[in-house]
Amino acid sequence: MRVFCLFFIFLLIGPNVYADIYQTTSADGAMVYSNTPANGSRVVMIEKKTDRIVKAKKNKTRHMGNYHAIIDEKSKKHNVDPKLVRAVISAESGWNPSAVSPKGAVGIMQLMPRTATDMGVDNRFNPEQNIEGGVKYLRFLLDKFNGNMTLALAAYNAGPTKVEKAMGVPAIPETVNYVRRVMNTYSGGLDYSWMPSSAHTRIRVVNQRDGSVLFTNVVRQ
Numbered sequence: 001m002r003v004f005c006l007f008f009i010f011l012l013i014g015p016n017v018y019a020d021i022y023q024t025t026s027a028d029g030a031m032v033y034s035n036t037p038a039n040g041s042r043v044v045m046i047e048k049k050t051d052r053i054v055k056a057k058k059n060k061t062r063h064m065g066n067y068h069a070i071i072d073e074k075s076k077k078h079n080v081d082p083k084l085v086r087a088v089i090s091a092e093s094g095w096n097p098s099a100v101s102p103k104g105a106v107g108i109m110q111l112m113p114r115t116a117t118d119m120g121v122d123n124r125f126n127p128e129q130n131i132e133g134g135v136k137y138l139r140f141l142l143d144k145f146n147g148n149m150t151l152a153l154a155a156y157n158a159g160p161t162k163v164e165k166a167m168g169v170p171a172i173p174e175t176v177n178y179v180r181r182v183m184n185t186y187s188g189g190l191d192y193s194w195m196p197s198s199a200h201t202r203i204r205v206v207n208q209r210d211g212s213v214l215f216t217n218v219v220r221q
Contacts, residue, residue: 067095067108070131078139084149085135087185088156091178092134097127109134153179 067089075082092110093099105112107130116124119133119140141152144160154170155163157178162170169179 067127067131070128071135074132074135078135080135080138080142084182084186085131085138087182088134088138088153089131090185091182097125097130106130107134109137111137150179150183153182 068086071082071085071089074080075085089095089108092105093108095108097108099108099110100106101110103112106116106124108127109130111119111121111124111130111133113124115137116130116133119136121129121133123129124133138152138156141155141160142149145151145155145163150169151163154168154175158170158172158175162172162175169176
């Protein structure tokens with residue numbers, strides 16, 4: 001009864017409305033919660049989200065809107081699907097242009113120093129430069145692995161040398177999970193939990209006659 005009443009009250013007040021909740025005990029001993037005071041009731045405070053958290057979420061949404069135009073521009077310039085770029089950004093930094101990884105990757109697309117230099121990026125914390133370098137690097141990897149998106153993503157995470165040595169997705173848990181996560185976002189929610197971690201796995205993209213896209217590790221003759 002107590003859990004039900006709490007849940008019902010939370011539905012009434014909504015996630016963005018903050019108010020005092022009053023607790024009282026009914027005649028049969030059940031706990032009753034309401035946003036209206038009654039005789040003998042006591043206030044049960046609901047923790048309010050801090051202004052800092054709310055402000056951070058608003059800033060993130062605003063920044064994402066600004067980045068979309070840059071992503072579209074750079075994707076068109078380097079002939080990369082902007083949807084793929086967005087999926088990579090989500091997995092790499094969660095759209096945080098100030099992100100710094102323990103390994104030294106920096107910015108919204110998490111560029112390493114050598115990669116940034118090779119791609120002509122002077123300031124990795126500059127979102128536009130970072131996106132330019134990240135998209136350019138994705139184009140390089142897609143060309144290197146003959147358009148194989150799975151291998152290109154694995155190389156973006158683990159480096160192209162490891163992908164070449166493995167002749168496929170390296171059997172590195174972080175890399176396997178990274179590829180799954182990006183492909184899941186890119187495909188709009190398809191389940192990639194089945195994807196094997198074998199170093200010799202090839203995931204193929206097959207365009208079906210009905211226009212749908214099939215991702216498979218089975219070679220069809």
